[in-house]
Amino acid sequence: xxxxxxxxxxxxxxxxxxxxxxxxxxxxxxxxxxxxxxxxxxxxxxxxxxxxxxxxxxxxxxxxxxxxxxxxxxxxxxxxxxxxxxxxxxxxxxxxxxxxxxxxxxxxxxxxxxxxxxxxxxxxxxxxxxxxxxxxxxxxxxxxxxxxxxxxxxxxxxxxxxxxxxxxxxxxxxxxxxxxxxxxxxxxxxxxxxxxxxxxxxxxxxxxxxxxxxxxxxxxxxxxxxxxxxxxxxxxxxxxxxxxxxxxxxxxxxxxxxxxxxxxxxxxxxxxxxxxxxxxxxxxxxxxxxxxxxxxxxxxxxxxxxxxxxxxxxxxxxxxxxxxxxxxxxxxxxxxxxxxxxxxxxxxxxxxxxxxxxxxxxxxxxxxxxxxxxxxxxxxxxxxxxxxxxxxxxxxxxxxxxxxxxxxxxxxxxxx
Amino acid sequence: xxxxxxxxxxxxxxxxxxxxxxxxxxxxxxxxxxxxxxxxxxxxxxxxxxxxxxxxxxxxxxxxxxxxxxxxxxxxxxxxxxxxxxxxxxxxxxxxxxxxxxxxxxxxxx
Numbered sequence: 001x002x003x004x005x006x007x008x009x010x011x012x013x014x015x016x017x018x019x020x021x022x023x024x025x026x027x028x029x030x031x032x033x034x035x036x037x038x039x040x041x042x043x044x045x046x047x048x049x050x051x052x053x054x055x056x057x058x059x060x061x062x063x064x065x066x067x068x069x070x071x072x073x074x075x076x077x078x079x080x081x082x083x084x085x086x087x088x089x090x091x092x093x094x095x096x097x098x099x100x101x102x103x104x105x106x107x108x109x110x111x112x113x114x115x116x117x118x119x120x121x122x123x124x125x126x127x128x129x130x131x132x133x134x135x136x137x138x139x140x141x142x143x144x145x146x147x148x149x150x151x152x153x154x155x156x157x158x159x160x161x162x163x164x165x166x167x168x169x170x171x172x173x174x175x176x177x178x179x180x181x182x183x184x185x186x187x188x189x190x191x192x193x194x195x196x197x198x199x200x201x202x203x204x205x206x207x208x209x210x211x212x213x214x215x216x217x218x219x220x221x222x223x224x225x226x227x228x229x230x231x232x233x234x235x236x237x238x239x240x241x242x243x244x245x246x247x248x249x250x251x252x253x254x255x256x257x258x259x260x261x262x263x264x265x266x267x268x269x270x271x272x273x274x275x276x277x278x279x280x281x282x283x284x285x286x287x288x289x290x291x292x293x294x295x296x297x298x299x300x301x302x303x304x305x306x307x308x309x310x311x312x313x314x315x316x317x318x319x320x321x322x323x324x325x326x327x328x329x330x331x332x333x334x335x336x337x338x339x340x341x342x343x344x345x346x347x348x349x350x351x352x353x354x355x356x357x358x359x360x361x362x363x364x365x366x367x368x369x370x371x372x373x374x375x376x377x378x379x380x381x382x383x384x385x386x387x388x389x390x391x392x393x394x395x396x397x398x399x400x401x402x403x404x405x406x407x408x409x410x411x412x413x414x415x416x
Numbered sequence: 417x418x419x420x421x422x423x424x425x426x427x428x429x430x431x432x433x434x435x436x437x438x439x440x441x442x443x444x445x446x447x448x449x450x451x452x453x454x455x456x457x458x459x460x461x462x463x464x465x466x467x468x469x470x471x472x473x474x475x476x477x478x479x480x481x482x483x484x485x486x487x488x489x490x491x492x493x494x495x496x497x498x499x500x501x502x503x504x505x506x507x508x509x510x511x512x513x514x515x516x517x518x519x520x521x522x523x524x525x526x
Contacts (some may be wrong), residue, residue, distance in 0.1 A: 012505035
């Protein structure tokens with residue numbers, strides 16, 4: 001059914017007890033044209049675009065846990081595209097283009113709020129680096145502008161811009177098209193729209209192997225629910241990508257780290273935008289529920305535990321209190337961790353693999369949520385055409401051998 | 417925060433004294449650089465096991481004795497199985513393996 005004011009009214013009359021199931025939980029068929037491994041936003045989105053744009057509807061999305069239960073439901077929901085390099089600007093800005101209007105396209109309110117992302121500069125190096133970013137972004141058609149400390153304060157009133165602080169605000173780069181979205185809705189919206197087009201979503205079904213023909217190409221996946229035949233396999237398994245790819249004999253240039261986030265108790269609307277500070281190393285926004293959402297860097301060691309150490313969160317909180325002293329008495333409500341797969345150049349891998357019929361979308365590290373629609377669209381295109389789109393063509397696995405890295409790690413001028 | 421046994425200090429110390437130093441037992445190629453292919457360099461530079469389960473890795477007691485050492489840690493439970501000095505064999509190939517608790521396979525795709 002279509003969500004509308006009329007359907008809301010009709011269901012109100014029956015006490016909201018007759019809403020139909022949004023997407024059925026399917027048992028696997030014996031064979032699909034395409035199997036996507038991983039039902040996060042990226043994987044579900046890829047299935048949706050395969051069906052919608054490329055007419056491939058015999059598709060299954062296989063998930064070892066529950067839908068959207070990995071990094072899609074564990075991030076801090078920030079969306080932005082102010083990356084330095086041309087390749088990154090093209091990919092992330094394509095995603096922002098798709099975020100616009102995604103609620104209407106999916107008929108599902110993903111609550112994309114273009115509230116602006118402000119990146120603070122605290123020293124001369126920050127100022128030089130960020131103004132360079134602003135200029136590079138504008139040459140690439142990505143909106144980004146430089147604000148003075150006073151303009152930063154106007155845009156974000158809780159900010160303390162007094163110059164006697166340990167980390168004084170010397171200005172900021174503001175991307176107005178950037179903002180936040182409701183992360184769970186993204187997974188649910190794509191799942192609902194994809195299953196309406198005939199995609200099967202199979203949860204609680206871990207992939208245990210990838211079966212290949214003697215000639216090398218993939219023939220399907222072994223799972224907890226038995227063998228599922230597949231003409232093509234798209235792996236979109238975030239932190240567990242190395243594990244899945246090893247099943248096809250491919251060793252990946254990835255390491256999986258815990259990334260933690262936390263939220264405060266809900267308070268009245270006080271924080272109008274997203275603020276990131278690379279020098280002090282934390283970022284903050286306020287959810288529509290009123291919680292302050294805090295994030296920072298990864299833990300130092302590789303782990304699949306989906307949890308991290310307390311001193312990382314403590315650092316995160318102290319960094320936020322340093323920039324926003326008004327939050328010093330705020331109590332924290334929940335914290336959690338995800339497993340992020342990090343590449344050496346901090347750019348994703350999105351394209352074909354040495355195994356025919358096997359495609360991979362991974363390496364998004366600490367910033368995959370913002371790219372969800374763009375990554376999904378590119379993965380679908382690459383699978384459907386057996387060749388990458390112009391936008392994701394640079395994001396090959398081979399770049400770690402050829403040396404054509406997209407080194408956002410150095411460009412960001414901050415420890416990731 | 418994890419407590420990590422430093423094999424040089426011979427005691428457990430809190431994680432903040434240590435720095436993680438990546439996968440262990442990755443040897444720098446001994447071949448002449450000119451004789452190596454890009455793929456071989458890529459294996460050394462970038463490709464990692466990134467294991468889900470028992471993982472051999474290097475740690476650096478940076479705010480302690482300043483020594484590097486190796487460890488086997490389960491990346492699902494974050495429990496250290498053993499730490500051993502640089503230059504020693506990983507415990508799978510040594511006699512101390514008998515003392516190791518059996519690695520638990522908790523969930524996962526394997």
